Amino acid sequence: DSGVTQTPKHLITATGQRVTLRCSPRSGDLSVYWYQQSLDQGLQFLIQYYNGEERAKGNILERFSAQQFPDLHSELNLSSLELGDSALYFCASSVGLAGAPYEQYFGPGTRLTVT
Amino acid sequence: AQRVTQPEKLLSVFKGAPVELKCNYSYSGSPELFWYVQYSRQRLQLLLRHISRESIKGFTADLNKGETSFHLKKPFAQEEDSAMYYCAPPGNQFYFGTGTSLTVIP
Numbered sequence: 699d700s701g702v703t704q705t706p707k708h709l710i711t712a713t714g715q716r717v718t719l720r721c722s723p724r725s726g727d728l729s730v731y732w733y734q735q736s737l738d739q740g741l742q743f744l745i746q747y748y749n750g751e752e753r754a755k756g757n758i759l760e761r762f763s764a765q766q767f768p769d770l771h772s773e774l775n776l777s778s779l780e781l782g783d784s785a786l787y788f789c790a791s792s793v794g795l796a797g798a799p800y801e802q803y804f805g806p807g808t809r810l811t812v813t
Numbered sequence: 814a815q816r817v818t819q820p821e822k823l824l825s826v827f828k829g830a831p832v833e834l835k836c837n838y839s840y841s842g843s844p845e846l847f848w849y850v851q852y853s854r855q856r857l858q859l860l861l862r863h864i865s866r867e868s869i870k871g872f873t874a875d876l877n878k879g880e881t882s883f884h885l886k887k888p889f890a891q892e893e894d895s896a897m898y899y900c901a902p903p904g905n906q907f908y909f910g911t912g913t914s915l916t917v918i919p
Contacts, residue, residue: 700856700858702856731907740909740911740912741857741899741909741912743907743908743909746907754907756907756908786854788856788857790857801847801859801862802857802859802901803859804849804856804857804858805856806855806856807854807856
């Protein structure tokens with residue numbers, strides 16, 4: 699158990715809908731990362747937050763947004779869902795920020811299925 | 814930015830055979846690299862890190878600055894090694910390699 703929790707575990711929804719994925723980082727970790735993992739595209743970095751502030755953006759679509767709250771948990775919001783958004787969404791956390799070789803601790807993922 | 818490349822998407826070896834998963838990096842400065850493993854669509858977990866020079870589950874990885882590589886090796890593959898392996902730069906950089914799916918054939 700990495701100490702990172704994600705809810706829900708599974709989510710099935712229809713195209714055009716909006717969903718929110720939740721992540722609680724390990725105790726003491728200030729950085730949260732979101733990744734999308736699909737069979738054809740591997741592990742794609744979406745966005746990083748550090749202590750409540752957005753610090754880096756990857757291949758995140760405009761239909762997706764995220765935030766990190768004062769208690770350091772994070773939410774990833776996916777809207778106007780398309781079939782291609784079906785994937786496993788991972789959250790990870792780490793202690794530090796840029797410039798330091800901190801490992802990431804991954805949550806169990808949320809499997810999103812868009813029908 | 815620190816980037817890594819994993820040239821093999823799929824790799825199959827027989828049980829007991831040596832295995833090497835390749836990872837090449839391309840950036841300046843002193844690289845800090847990690848290997849993560851993902852068993853059967855579970856969460857990714859750290860396998861080993863370059864800086865600690867340790868051996869985990871029989872795997873080792875040596876940083877070769879001349880070849881800019883950080884290949885993961887194990888002398889005798891086991892069936893339980895079948896998994897997805899990702900080479901990764903440190904936590905402040907986010908672009909994992911594309912991953913190599915290792916299958917160990919009984």
